[in-house]
Amino acid sequence: MTQPAxxxxxxxxxxxxxxxxxxxxxxxxxxxAPTPPAAVAMRRFSAWYGRHQVLQAIDLDIPERQVCAFxxxxxxxxxxxLRWVNRMNDSIVGARADGTLTLHGSDLLGRTVDVVAxxxxxxxxxxxxxxxxxxxxxxxxxxxxxxxxLARADLDEIVEKALRAAALWDEVKDRxxxxxxxxxxxxxxxxxxxxxxxxxxxxxxMDEPCSxxxxxxxxxxxxxxxxxxxxxxIVIVTHNMQQASRISDTTAFFFEGRLVENSATxxxxxxxxxxxxxxxxxGRFG
Amino acid sequence: MTRxxxxxxxxxxxxxxxxxxxALAAFIAVTALASLLLSIAVEGTGSLSWKFLTSFASxxxxxxxxxxxxxxxxxxxxxxxxxxxxxxxxxALYLEEYAKKSRLxxxxxxxxxxxxxxxxxxxxxxxxAVFVRCFGFRSGETPLSFSVDWSAMRxxxxxxxDSLWFIQIPFGSGVLAGGLTLALVxxxxxxxxxxxxxxxxxxxxxxAAEALGSTRWxxxxxxxxxxxxxxxxxxxxxxISRALGEAAxxxxxxxxxxxxxxPTNLMSDFTVLPMQIYNWSxxxxxxxxxxxxxxxxxxxxxxLTFNALAIFVRQSFQKPLQS
Amino acid sequence: xxxxxxxxxxxxxxxxxVRVRLRAVFEWLMESALxxxxxxxxxxxxxxxxxxxxxxxxxFTMRGADGQLLVPVKDFLTDSMWSPLLSxxxxxxxxxxxxxxxLVTAIAAAFALPLGxxxxxxxxxxxxxxxxxxxxxLLEILAGIPTVVYGFFALTFITPNLLQPISGSFGTHxxxxxxxxxGIMILPIVxxxxxxxxxxxxxxxxxGSLALGSxxxxxxxxxxxPAALSGIVASFLLAITRAIGETMIVALAAGxxxxxxxxxxxxxxxxxxxxxxxxxxxxxPAGGVEYQSSYAVAFTLFAFTFVMTWIGALILRRxxxxxx
Numbered sequence: 001m002t003q004p005a006x007x008x009x010x011x012x013x014x015x016x017x018x019x020x021x022x023x024x025x026x027x028x029x030x031x032x033a034p035t036p037p038a039a040v041a042m043r044r045f046s047a048w049y050g051r052h053q054v055l056q057a058i059d060l061d062i063p064e065r066q067v068c069a070f071x072x073x074x075x076x077x078x079x080x081x082l083r084w085v086n087r088m089n090d091s092i093v094g095a096r097a098d099g100t101l102t103l104h105g106s107d108l109l110g111r112t113v114d115v116v117a118x119x120x121x122x123x124x125x126x127x128x129x130x131x132x133x134x135x136x137x138x139x140x141x142x143x144x145x146x147x148x149x150l151a152r153a154d155l156d157e158i159v160e161k162a163l164r165a166a167a168l169w170d171e172v173k174d175r176x177x178x179x180x181x182x183x184x185x186x187x188x189x190x191x192x193x194x195x196x197x198x199x200x201x202x203x204x205x206m207d208e209p210c211s212x213x214x215x216x217x218x219x220x221x222x223x224x225x226x227x228x229x230x231x232x233x234i235v236i237v238t239h240n241m242q243q244a245s246r247i248s249d250t251t252a253f254f255f256e257g258r259l260v261e262n263s264a265t266x267x268x269x270x271x272x273x274x275x276x277x278x279x280x281x282x283g284r285f286g
Numbered sequence: 287m288t289r290x291x292x293x294x295x296x297x298x299x300x301x302x303x304x305x306x307x308x309a310l311a312a313f314i315a316v317t318a319l320a321s322l323l324l325s326i327a328v329e330g331t332g333s334l335s336w337k338f339l340t341s342f343a344s345x346x347x348x349x350x351x352x353x354x355x356x357x358x359x360x361x362x363x364x365x366x367x368x369x370x371x372x373x374x375x376x377x378a379l380y381l382e383e384y385a386k387k388s389r390l391x392x393x394x395x396x397x398x399x400x401x402x403x404x405x406x407x408x409x410x411x412x413x414x415a416v417f418v419r420c421f422g423f424r425s426g427e428t429p430l431s432f433s434v435d436w437s438a439m440r441x442x443x444x445x446x447x448d449s450l451w452f453i454q455i456p457f458g459s460g461v462l463a464g465g466l467t468l469a470l471v472x473x474x475x476x477x478x479x480x481x482x483x484x485x486x487x488x489x490x491x492x493x494a495a496e497a498l499g500s501t502r503w504x505x506x507x508x509x510x511x512x513x514x515x516x517x518x519x520x521x522x523x524x525x526i527s528r529a530l531g532e533a534a535x536x537x538x539x540x541x542x543x544x545x546x547x548x549p550t551n552l553m554s555d556f557t558v559l560p561m562q563i564y565n566w567s568x569x570x571x572x573x574x575x576x577x578x579x580x581x582x583x584x585x586x587x588x589x590l591t592f593n594a595l596a597i598f599v600r601q602s603f604q605k606p607l608q609s
Numbered sequence: 610x611x612x613x614x615x616x617x618x619x620x621x622x623x624x625x626x627v628r629v630r631l632r633a634v635f636e637w638l639m640e641s642a643l644x645x646x647x648x649x650x651x652x653x654x655x656x657x658x659x660x661x662x663x664x665x666x667x668x669f670t671m672r673g674a675d676g677q678l679l680v681p682v683k684d685f686l687t688d689s690m691w692s693p694l695l696s697x698x699x700x701x702x703x704x705x706x707x708x709x710x711x712l713v714t715a716i717a718a719a720f721a722l723p724l725g726x727x728x729x730x731x732x733x734x735x736x737x738x739x740x741x742x743x744x745x746x747l748l749e750i751l752a753g754i755p756t757v758v759y760g761f762f763a764l765t766f767i768t769p770n771l772l773q774p775i776s777g778s779f780g781t782h783x784x785x786x787x788x789x790x791x792g793i794m795i796l797p798i799v800x801x802x803x804x805x806x807x808x809x810x811x812x813x814x815x816x817g818s819l820a821l822g823s824x825x826x827x828x829x830x831x832x833x834x835p836a837a838l839s840g841i842v843a844s845f846l847l848a849i850t851r852a853i854g855e856t857m858i859v860a861l862a863a864g865x866x867x868x869x870x871x872x873x874x875x876x877x878x879x880x881x882x883x884x885x886x887x888x889x890x891x892x893x894p895a896g897g898v899e900y901q902s903s904y905a906v907a908f909t910l911f912a913f914t915f916v917m918t919w920i921g922a923l924i925l926r927r928x929x930x931x932x933x
Contacts, residue, residue, distance in 0.1 A: 086820060116297065116822045124820035130813035133836045142831070143821030192817065199821055301826035308735055311727030312744055315800065318793045319751045325766040326758070373646050380643035394647060396922055397654050403847070403918035404911065405854025407882050408657060410889075411907055415660050470653060477650065501632065503639045524753075531755025534856035534882070538889045560757045560857070567761040567861055570781075575765055582758050589753055 069248035123196035129188035166194035186217020330579025358556035365465025374476025410538025420456035459540030479521025533560035664904035709878035716788025725799025760861030763790035806840025
């Protein structure tokens with residue numbers, strides 16, 4: 001069952017004590033800066049779809065203002081975990097979870113959690129771009145209009161800021177009123193990122209955001225992610241290990257519902273401590 | 287399990303209002319259906335009897351029955367099915383297998399959706415001119431008539447009106463005209479249903495057949511049509527049940543008749559259940575309302591059987607088309 | 610059978626190839642036959658138009674004993690009274706019939722469109738799977754009931770049990786009674802087509818909206834319904850088209866033989882369709898002015914439904930959103 005928030009205030013860094021993987025306690029190679037506090041923390045977090053257990057006792061800290069990549073073979077539970085962080089699994093019948101999951105120390109799983117407020121703080125970008133069949137501008141301000149009463153000038157400002165942040169402004173500034181579905185795939189995905197940013201989230205969840213895109217669009221999204229990490233905590237699920245190594249600060253490797261290894265990205269890819277991790281990142285399976 | 291009990295802010299309260307409104311609407315729809323069925327059951331069950339099913343119409347409600355409209359419905363719908371099903375499937379085959387994505391298909395498609403929107407009573411006017419009067423052929427004279435004498439292998443002219451193989455031109459308002467009228471009414475439905483069935487056949491099946499060197503007709507006849515047939519039959523059954531319930535176009539072509547015999551050939555006068563229901567419902571006397579309700583029960587029983595048949599066909603003959 | 614050595618061709622040298630010429634002829638024959646069958650649907654439309662135009666032309670060119678036009682087009686369109694039998698000379702102002710049709714249709718639409726849409730939203734967005742399939746089969750039954758049954762229901766249930774207890778002004782026949790029955794008849798059209806449209810909205814759009822912190826109702830109102838709008842509007846138009854053309858319900862429940870220009874829901878009205886039934890059931894002599902007037906009415910009715918269908922097709926074509 002879920003418990004009220006009682007664990008892991010943001011400053012407490014006890015991952016080495018909790019994580020079974022010793023590597024996470026090591027400082028990242030060549031990085032002198034200490035690991036920042038955790039934005040999202042999980043302790044013995046398990047999840048089920050009906051009777052099928054998809055995640056088993058995950059202990060994981062996702063550091064603030066960094067990019068954390070979830071990697072692992074299909075069906076390992078990484079997307080499920082991601083979707084629990086903003087409770088998108090609520091709409092799936094039979095989905096339930098156990099253990100603790102906290103955002104800056106406050107519980108995310110309890111019955112009293114307001115998912116609407118939670119999702120304002122934890123935005124999400126999906127695998128396939130899913131702009132609403134509305135204009136570009138309406139897409140960007142959609143979330144902002146839900147949560148705030150805004151004057152027209154405020155809206156215009158939000159649109160420009162969010163589109164600039166998503167590196168889309170220059171491409172669309174002359175046609176903000178035209179339908180979002182007319183954009184290319186990569187532009188649509190950046191629009192979805194802009195839309196998520198426009199509500200000022202603290203955490204941005206990205207579920208394989210580049211898997212439906214061509215290499216050029218992928219490159220632009222990756223560049224964008226690197227920029228965004230100065231202001232946002234980003235969790236990205238990816239199948240592409242080069243991508244994980246290019247853009248993330250820490251990487252968590254999942255296998256069959258368990259967290260196998262979690263450490264600084266360059267460490268995980270160059271000297272993994274677990275055999276399974278090594279096999280996976282060297283391309284021997286998965 | 288971890289569904290939250292959200293605080294009652296105005297936004298979540300609004301959310302609940304929407305849910306309640308939607309559920310209430312669904313409830314009202316169900317209530318409407320329930321009260322319709324119940325009121326008819328209460329009104330009509332008392333008059334249902336074997337005698338009711340096997341008697342002809344009468345001026346007295348107590349002795350009236352629905353034999354003539356039952357037989358008429360069977361004849362008319364059989365003719366309608368015989369004409370509308372092959373025509374519907376043929377049109378659908380042409381549109382989906384031959385004229386796919388052509389401009390012609392666009393035009394015909396628009397035309398079919400137009401036809402589906404034409405009120406059924408207007409089809410009655412068309413049928414009156416084309417089938418009943420045959421464009422005024424021999425108007426004012428005795429119709430051209432003949433019948434086939436199969437035992438002697440010859441055609442009699444003028445025909446024998448009591449024979450099963452009696453035809454006259456113009457048709458007049460007999461069962462043939464009635465059946466053809468209903469075929470016009472349900473043809474757009476039949477075409478659309480068949481098209482949907484054909485569209486559901488995966489492209490890969492067609493490509494497989496084409497790759498083996500099949501001609502277009504061979505692909506259509508041996509691959510697509512068999513795969514789509516169960517769904518088409520479901521559509522066909524639903525089209526015919528629509529025909530079973532139509533009264534307006536038949537009122538236009540023949541008016542209401544008090545028919546005292548079952549049809550003997552394609553030219554026989556007829557009435558159908560919905561026309562009989564209309565006639566009895568429109569009378570002020572309560573006892574006629576009761577037998578109208580009884581006739582409705584029979585009509586609904588037939589329709590429910592048809593629906594059940596459609597579900598049965600759909601479930602037992604539908605093989606998975608893709609692994 | 611013994612297994613064949615690998616070098617043996619699969620087809621025996623004795624096998625005769627099909628006759629390609631014959632097959633080509635057969636192909637051509639089948640395609641032509643199917644083309645002709647398909648052409649019949651176009652011919653049907655043309656025939657309807659030709660017959661209606663021809664007979665309507667005859668109606669407007671009929672002349673009385675004094676050589677005057679019996680019914681000039683201007684009178685047909687502007688006269689406020691429709692009274693082919695009771696007044697002398699007979700009056701043929703189609704506005705009375707059109708207003709009857711529109712009054713019944715408006716009542717039906719006011720009842721069925723919101724209710725049908727809400728039901729569709731419930732089915733597509735809220736209902737648990739079992740409830741949904743149960744509700745859908747109930748609505749299918751409702752859709753399969755012959756319209757004459759709704760007419761009976763209006764006469765024997767809606768009028769005495771719903772309307773007359775509310776107000777004494779309701780007689781046996783009224784626009785309200787017929788309108789409600791027509792509304793129940795078109796409800797399943799709206800709910801099932803609108804539900805199809807709602808369910809065609811990809812789940813990813815709902816997820817996208819929820820992930821931005823919308824409540825479920827906000828997602829439905831701001832994303833799902835706008836995305837499905839073209840389908841919903843098309844379902845409304847189709848339902849209204851059916852209501853305009855509905856015959857048996859109004860012939861039974863809307864009124865006797867008197868057409869009047871009114872917006873009073875308790876009043877008896879005559880619709881275009883009900884008038885046609887009255888002519889063809891009555892003993893108006895074929896070719897007489899009263900008989901011929903039914904074709905002019907049918908032409909008007911056809912024009913209404915034709916325009917509605919066209920608007921529906923245009924909306925579907927222009928606003929159909931293309932989802933990947």
